[in-house]
Amino acid sequence: MNATVAMTDYRRNRIHPKKFALLIACASIMMMFAAFTSAYVVRQAAGNWLEFRLPDLFYFNTGVILLSSLSLHSSYLAFKRGNTRLYRLLLAGALVLGLAFLALQYQAWQALAAIGVELTTNPSGSFVYVISGVHAAHILGGIAVLILAVLHAFILPHRLTPTRKLRFELTLIYWHFVDFLWVYLLLFFTFQS
Amino acid sequence: MANVVTKPEVHEDDLLIEEYGYDDHFHEHHHGDKYQSNFITTYIFSQDHKMIAKQFLITGMFWAIIGAAMSLIFRLQLGFPEENMAWIKPLLGKWITVNDAGVGSLAPEFYYALVTMHGTILVFFVLTAGLSGTFSNLLIPLQVGARDMASPFLNMLSYWFFFLSGTIMFLSLFLNTGPFAGGWTAYPPLSALPQASSGSGAGMTLWLVSLVFFVVSVLLGGINYITTVLNLRTKGMTMWRMPLTIWAFFVTAILGLLSFPVLVSAFLLVMFDRGLGTSFFLSEIFIGGQALDHVGGSPVLYQHLFWFLGHPEVYIIILPAMGLVSEVLSVHARKPIFGYKAMVYSILAIGFLSFIVWAHHMFMSGVNPFISNFFVIFTLIIAVPSAVKVFNWIATLYGGNIRFTAASLYAIGFVSMFISGGLTGIFLGNSAIDIQLHDTYFVVAHFHIVMGVAAFFGMFAGIYNWYPKMFGRFMNETLGKIHFWGTMIGAYAVFWPMHYLGMAGVPRRYYRFDSFAAFGQFDAMNQFITIAAIVTFGFQLLFVINFFYSIWKGKKMTTRNPWGATTLEWTTPINAGHGNWPGKLPTVQRWAYDYGKDGQEFIPQIQPLGKDEKESH
Ligand code: HEM
Ligand SMILES: [Cu+2]
Numbered sequence: 001m002n003a004t005v006a007m008t009d010y011r012r013n014r015i016h017p018k019k020f021a022l023l024i025a026c027a028s029i030m031m032m033f034a035a036f037t038s039a040y041v042v043r044q045a046a047g048n049w050l051e052f053r054l055p056d057l058f059y060f061n062t063g064v065i066l067l068s069s070l071s072l073h074s075s076y077l078a079f080k081r082g083n084t085r086l087y088r089l090l091l092a093g094a095l096v097l098g099l100a101f102l103a104l105q106y107q108a109w110q111a112l113a114a115i116g117v118e119l120t121t122n123p124s125g126s127f128v129y130v131i132s133g134v135h136a137a138h139i140l141g142g143i144a145v146l147i148l149a150v151l152h153a154f155i156l157p158h159r160l161t162p163t164r165k166l167r168f169e170l171t172l173i174y175w176h177f178v179d180f181l182w183v184y185l186l187l188f189f190t191f192q193s
Numbered sequence: 194m195a196n197v198v199t200k201p202e203v204h205e206d207d208l209l210i211e212e213y214g215y216d217d218h219f220h221e222h223h224h225g226d227k228y229q230s231n232f233i234t235t236y237i238f239s240q241d242h243k244m245i246a247k248q249f250l251i252t253g254m255f256w257a258i259i260g261a262a263m264s265l266i267f268r269l270q271l272g273f274p275e276e277n278m279a280w281i282k283p284l285l286g287k288w289i290t291v292n293d294a295g296v297g298s299l300a301p302e303f304y305y306a307l308v309t310m311h312g313t314i315l316v317f318f319v320l321t322a323g324l325s326g327t328f329s330n331l332l333i334p335l336q337v338g339a340r341d342m343a344s345p346f347l348n349m350l351s352y353w354f355f356f357l358s359g360t361i362m363f364l365s366l367f368l369n370t371g372p373f374a375g376g377w378t379a380y381p382p383l384s385a386l387p388q389a390s391s392g393s394g395a396g397m398t399l400w401l402v403s404l405v406f407f408v409v410s411v412l413l414g415g416i417n418y419i420t421t422v423l424n425l426r427t428k429g430m431t432m433w434r435m436p437l438t439i440w441a442f443f444v445t446a447i448l449g450l451l452s453f454p455v456l457v458s459a460f461l462l463v464m465f466d467r468g469l470g471t472s473f474f475l476s477e478i479f480i481g482g483q484a485l486d487h488v489g490g491s492p493v494l495y496q497h498l499f500w501f502l503g504h505p506e507v508y509i510i511i512l513p514a515m516g517l518v519s520e521v522l523s524v525h526a527r528k529p530i531f532g533y534k535a536m537v538y539s540i541l542a543i544g545f546l547s548f549i550v551w552a553h554h555m556f557m558s559g560v561n562p563f564i565s566n567f568f569v570i571f572t573l574i575i576a577v578p579s580a581v582k583v584f585n586w587i588a589t590l591y592g593g594n595i596r597f598t599a600a601s602l603y604a605i606g607f608v609s610m611f612i613s614g615g616l617t618g619i620f621l622g623n624s625a626i627d628i629q630l631h632d633t634y635f636v637v638a639h640f641h642i643v644m645g646v647a648a649f650f651g652m653f654a655g656i657y658n659w660y661p662k663m664f665g666r667f668m669n670e671t672l673g674k675i676h677f678w679g680t681m682i683g684a685y686a687v688f689w690p691m692h693y694l695g696m697a698g699v700p701r702r703y704y705r706f707d708s709f710a711a712f713g714q715f716d717a718m719n720q721f722i723t724i725a726a727i728v729t730f731g732f733q734l735l736f737v738i739n740f741f742y743s744i745w746k747g748k749k750m751t752t753r754n755p756w757g758a759t760t761l762e763w764t765t766p767i768n769a770g771h772g773n774w775p776g777k778l779p780t781v782q783r784w785a786y787d788y789g790k791d792g793q794e795f796i797p798q799i800q801p802l803g804k805d806e807k808e809s810h
Contacts, residue, residue: 027451035459
């Protein structure tokens, strides 16, 4: 045990400080997207705004990311129950689905360009690219964490220590957060136009 | 020597902590702490919040000197536009152009670059990082009774991102095309169009990158501050027992976490406009004989996003100063802070209101006047919690047994400055009056007094008061008082006359005024301001000398609690190690302001309530 860990051993609330810190970080990421979407609304009200239909791929892809969340959650449950095989399998599944989401988002941008909405065509399209792009960057961060989790799962023996449980929960919170962030963004794009 | 046995002095606080403290088995972990073992981990990549606080402070001071020196150079231009500036050419190089007669003058582009850098540096690097970074780090763990921040590692990163951000900004000063020159608010098109001015190219790119790193630093710090306050308070430290410093830092961190991400969003959109041809903020523009492809962008949209951060940012700057001042006033008046709960509620109210007033910076940018009404009302309402705080500070002083130290003088000076600058805010908050005053020196006077000078005063009060806690020595009091009087008089001499300039309509950010006959009458006033600024700067050098001299040669601290304060930071050993308390953690038995209660001069927070004693609030 080193001093850094010991520092937080005497916390007063039931929620772990690291988990709490992550929730705050999520709130601040949320503010960033709130800013983007409010800018979208304000700019839209000013006119000169191209209306277009989002490519279906964006909707299909939402299913992919939701499945990834589901897979990760089930993996977490399996991890807690001690079912090593399922834990590893579903965790890897979540990672693969996450990667698939990124690849498909890229396809969706190309589909968008194919219908004539390129990055610089009109702010309405620019916003979609920028917002989904910044979201993808946050997914990328999640993928990095998932890769670590997969490495842990396959290399370390399956043990339900508090540290590993905490680590898993942190991963889970972040991944659920970026997934539902995407659902919010998609609903926003759909109903705001 | 051998038979001289020095009995280790037993400190009363240690006995209290031993008896009532909370054993978190800290010492057991502490063996084998590799974190403080060598020079690099102690002084450079330190994870000890006390060391990180000093890093923020000294880096902040470095930037304050640079930023202030810049202001002197552009003040010379404003006060003495005809004077020969060739003498400064060795430092500024090609930014001083020397004509055939051998008379050197400041290049106009560089004047704008200096104004821009001055604002950016002072607002972000000095009064945000240097103030809240320093004191949140120093005081949050110490005053809530924690071993360190929730994540000492992220805390260390927070400092190093700040350092990186500063390094990038510093490099931008040496660009051939100069640093960014479009004002600290970086409005488009100057910020979004690389060819708009010489500083809009590489200078703006570095400015953006630097500030994005800066935001990362603020967020990492803020996450830690909030988590530490909510999760790591020691036993007995309820929210209502927290010193006002902690309340202020806590709300400041929340404001930062909610507003800085919005700034990043705005910056990202600017980056897209600059590099990838989008038109978020750029409308149809014809420049350099050429029509650009941009269509339909809205520069006002940027202003909304910027001021959504910008206004909370000014409270991010002033709230920590308010917290420090409340604490210093109470300690040195030897009286409980007047209206503790009202103070907390005002902090919360100011924090909340600061999010719904941003468009008062935009009354003149063509926003709908009906929307302006909404913002006028909330802007004026902010005056209410501000006035409550001022009233409470004065009531705290009233009838107090005031010790006039450098720290308490600065705290009193803060109140004076905050009143002067707050009153002018009420003028500006009326959108009709703002038609005349917007973008004049009246605004410059307003925000320098209420934010610039006041926040500096809060910071100085904090430094003089907690210097012994940081370095185990005192700063020289006489020099400190001279520093105070020089700065107090000097600051008013610099900024008071600017109100008159502004009322007469003299616009801010102009390089020279000689083509405006109406402003010729102010030449003498401008010279006076410049001279006052130079003299005031001289007094700051006194502070810098005092600060560094005292680190090594200052009067040594011999008792733990030199000011007779009640809060926990003064119960640690004089040179506390990483972890702050060597044994148990103190537990808190009472609120933070028991001064002059039941005939006792002060009662530390670790002292249990007496038998029939009621806890005061
Ligand atoms: C009673 C409270 C206050 C009111 C009603 C108020 C109102 C205003 C208004 C309306 C403006 C815009 C003026 C213009 O550009 O035409 C302004 C500018 C400004 N205020 Fe205040 N203010 C108040 C307190 C403060 C405080 C406490 C701070 C900082 C700690 C502050 C910092 C600033 C700054 C930095 C600017 C100018 C920014 C710029 O344009 O560069 N104000 N204030
Ligand atoms: Cu404001």
